Amino acid sequence: MKNEDSKTKHMVLTAMLFATAIVLSIVESMIPMPISIPGVKFGLSNIVVMYAMFFLNKRDALMIAILKGVFAALTRGAVAGLLSLTGGVFSIVVMVVLMFILKEKGSYFLYSMSGALFHNIGQFVAISIIYTNMVWLYYLPILLVTGIIAGMITSVLLRFLLPALQKI
Amino acid sequence: MSWMKKRDIYLVIGMLLFAGALYGGYRLYVANLPAKAEIYYESKLIKTVLLDTGKEETFKVEESDHVTFHLYADGSIAFEHSDCPDQICVKSGKLHLVGQSAACLPNKLIIKIVPNNKNSKDDVDMIG
Known part of the structure; x- marks a missing residue:
């Protein structure tokens, strides 16, 4: 990213990552879920946001999250768009704050998990606002556990994908 | 930056225990209300x-x-x-x-x- 044509390369890379995010969310929607709870997902497309966070910059990550929200709104309606957007923005804000505090003391797993967890929590906050009076005592444990699992999946995938991605 | 630290494992265990406690509370006091x-x-x-x-x-x-x-x-x-x-x-x-x-x-x-x-x-x- 440090050479002369970096601006174009940068734009192309962001666009490509966004396309990948969309493909991943389609793939994810085809995976049958054992439980279906509003806000709970593996967050495969989060891998892309995570990659952008770690190896491009935070603005690109936010951009991809916002584009994802717009795409969801266009294809699946306003509510889905709002959920995607709150989830994405929540997880990025939390990751940025954590990175700011911990810097190199953090770990990929920690950031992935926080991102996944707050993606779910963000979506659930939005659902609670839309549908009022959701029982947090019932959902919070589920959100915690699925956040941990999703974070593990994301960080493991990122670990294996990274060597390939670094060749871009 | 490392992939995972010992601290992360403790954090996960802590979160799981917390989730378990919350869920226990829910099952005991909320779930079976009429x-x-x-x-x-x-x-x-x-x-x-x-x-x-x-x-x-x-x-x-x-x-x-x-x-x-x-x-x-x-x-x-x-x-x-x-x-x-x-x-x-x-x-x-x-x-x-x-x-x-x-x-x-x-x-x-x-x-x-x-x-x-x-x-x-x-x-x-x-x-x-």
Whole structure:
């Protein structure tokens, strides 16, 4: 990213990552879920946001999250768009704050998990606002556990994908 | 930056214990309260269904023809059929514990199981 044509390369890379995010969310929607709870997902497309966070910059990550929200709104309606957007923005804000505090003391797993967890929590906050009076005592444990699992999946995938991605 | 640290493992264990405690509290104090189901359309309560009547029936709501609900004799309720593409609502299965809910976002419908001890004078409709 440090050479002369970096601006174009940068734009192309962001666009490509966004396309990948969309493909991943389609793939994810085809995976049958054992439980279906509003806000709970593996967050495969989060891998892309995570990659952008770690190896491009935070603005690109936010951009991809916002584009994802717009795409969801266009294809699946306003509510889905709002959920995607709150989830994405929540997880990025939390990751940025954590990175700011911990810097190199953090770990990929920690950031992935926080991102996944707050993606779910963000979506659930939005659902609670839309549908009022959701029982947090019932959902919070589920959100915690699925956040941990999703974070593990994301960080493991990122670990294996990274060597390939670094060749871009 | 490392992939994972020992601290992360403790954090995960802590979170799991916390989640377990919350869930235990929920099961002990909330889950088995006498329940009713509330059906919302566009965030407005449109129907309240008592769950402990022992009746088995299939019904629709006026607001949406796309979705069929099923009330089971064992006191649970479910989205039985919906024409939405993702079928998340149908896959949510049978609900009977206070706090559970299922949503059909494409059809703007949601079922929520709530405790039955609230004043119900603003209920729109009663079954059973």
